[in-house]
Amino acid sequence: MEVECLVIGAGPxxxxxxxxxxxxxxxxxxxxxxxxxxxxxxxxxxxxxHSLEKLGIKVHELGIARTIKGAVLYSPSGxxxxxxGQGMEGYVLERKVFEKYLASEAIKEGxxxxxxxxxxxxxxxxxxxxxxxKNLDGEDEIIANLVIGADGVESKVGRWAGLKTxxxxxxxxxxxxxxxxxVNADENYIHLFFGNEVAPxxxxxxxxxxxxxxxxxxxxxxGAKMRAYDxxxxxxxxxxDIFKNASPIEINSGGVPVAHxxxxxxxxxxxxxxxxxxxxxxxxxxxxxAMHSSIMAxxxxxxxxxxxxxxxxxxxxxxxxxxxxxxxxxxxxxxxxSFLEKLEDKDxxxxxxxxxGEDIFQLTQAKLSFFLKKLIKRPSLLGLATKYLRD
Amino acid sequence: MIKINRERCMYCGGCVGVCxxxxxxxxxxxxxxxxxxxxxxxxxxxxxxxxxxV
Ligand SMILES: Cc1cc2nc3c(=O)[nH]c(=O)nc-3n(C[C@H](O)[C@H](O)[C@H](O)COP(=O)(O)OP(=O)(O)OC[C@H]3O[C@@H](n4cnc5c(N)ncnc54)[C@H](O)[C@@H]3O)c2cc1C
Ligand code: SF4
Ligand code: SF4
Numbered sequence: 421m422e423v424e425c426l427v428i429g430a431g432p433x434x435x436x437x438x439x440x441x442x443x444x445x446x447x448x449x450x451x452x453x454x455x456x457x458x459x460x461x462x463x464x465x466x467x468x469x470h471s472l473e474k475l476g477i478k479v480h481e482l483g484i485a486r487t488i489k490g491a492v493l494y495s496p497s498g499x500x501x502x503x504x505g506q507g508m509e510g511y512v513l514e515r516k517v518f519e520k521y522l523a524s525e526a527i528k529e530g531x532x533x534x535x536x537x538x539x540x541x542x543x544x545x546x547x548x549x550x551x552x553x554k555n556l557d558g559e560d561e562i563i564a565n566l567v568i569g570a571d572g573v574e575s576k577v578g579r580w581a582g583l584k585t586x587x588x589x590x591x592x593x594x595x596x597x598x599x600x601x602x603v604n605a606d607e608n609y610i611h612l613f614f615g616n617e618v619a620p621x622x623x624x625x626x627x628x629x630x631x632x633x634x635x636x637x638x639x640x641x642x643g644a645k646m647r648a649y650d651x652x653x654x655x656x657x658x659x660x661d662i663f664k665n666a667s668p669i670e671i672n673s674g675g676v677p678v679a680h681x682x683x684x685x686x687x688x689x690x691x692x693x694x695x696x697x698x699x700x701x702x703x704x705x706x707x708x709x710a711m712h713s714s715i716m717a718x719x720x721x722x723x724x725x726x727x728x729x730x731x732x733x734x735x736x737x738x739x740x741x742x743x744x745x746x747x748x749x750x751x752x753x754x755x756x757x758s759f760l761e762k763l764e765d766k767d768x769x770x771x772x773x774x775x776x777g778e779d780i781f782q783l784t785q786a787k788l789s790f791f792l793k794k795l796i797k798r799p800s801l802l803g804l805a806t807k808y809l810r811d
Numbered sequence: 812m813i814k815i816n817r818e819r820c821m822y823c824g825g826c827v828g829v830c831x832x833x834x835x836x837x838x839x840x841x842x843x844x845x846x847x848x849x850x851x852x853x854x855x856x857x858x859x860x861x862x863x864x865v
Pocket of ligand 1: 428429430431432433434451452453454458462463464465466467537538539540570571572573574575576595596597636672673674675676692693694695699704705706707708710
């Protein structure tokens, strides 16, 4: 089989890429190794309404499990900071439906899909990629001019193409989640819990859905004394008020890349979404970034295909586009991340005292200068300020 | 070569992304480890549920 463009992986990144490519009249095939797109999820399913709107992405109503007003943050001792208002609204999705809908949109634009079809290898031949696949019909090959690697954290496409998709443990959250019914928490908000005993170098979350809630946490191995799973059990045990009548109806786990990635393209290959580790390094949200990267990649692909130049140099324009929009912000967020990693529980308490909901929103948006001013103004916060300024 | 506890594995693929030897592959619910494994133990440290053992 020969095709202009082969997308490997049908998550949010892959289906968005396919939709964009197909709508530009580019012949596109998507292969997905799972027998069902979107399941099982490896995700808490939260997205910001504002970020989706900025990209002009419409989510089908069936894919939305709950609309959220804002977030409540909890310090280790239980102090609360509420964030709500403009820019704070969001959705908790039903990813299985959301992803299938995205795929249907791509198919409507003319993309072709194959499920239970795994890419097993990929070699460069005469300026094209020969991709080996396996599915119910046996083994086969697809020859493609352009390959979009949308294969998530497992990305083999990147490795086959010689790109550095290996995740480092220091920048890769170990995530675990129960989707639970019977959870007693305000359904209008997502709830985020901080503390080195709660979720070392990460946080725990409750994201309410239609009749259930995603309850999970992410940790970094270097700060952890036990498995993510053990921290989650402990978290549930220690919040009897919330979980007294709750039971899991699904369990999920996964890795969350929180790094800054470079080298997103090779000859005839572009990596999008988690395959290129494009996740917000503070909150670990990757759905919208995955889709945004695909919009950019498709734009570059369209031009490059017209020019018949799919060289690495040409395709790296995609990375330039990405960096123009995200590099500065990501670097600031990484600095903030390394600051947060130094915090002890007493520092979280201090932060809970000085930060308002709106401040934290600015923090997650990497608008950080106010933060330093705030730290420097109060002598009691000097310790925090030095932690922030160091490195 | 690492041992995979299939009763525990959640087939999330998280370990695949940290294996420096590219020895791990996940297909649906089936995680496999190849000869390339050098027992470095990184995947073991990552696994959220403790399904891997050196
Ligand atoms: C515990 C946890 C909680 C999270 N919570 C959130 C959240 O609340 N909000 C948010 O925005 N993000 C969240 N994320 C991150 C988010 O899930 C990812 O950023 C997002 O799924 C990335 O989309 P993607 O399309 O790049 O990759 P994926 O969704 O992982 O899709 C990759 C697809 O490629 C397929 N594939 C892989 N290899 C092959 C192959 N060889 N052949 C064929 N197909 C292949 C896979 O089966 C998969 O379907 C969370 C992640 C975790 C682990
Ligand atoms: S990280 Fe653990 S649970 Fe996930 S696929 Fe690997 S062994 Fe299985
Ligand atoms: S022990 Fe090391 S080489 Fe072996 S599978 Fe795990 S990460 Fe890969």
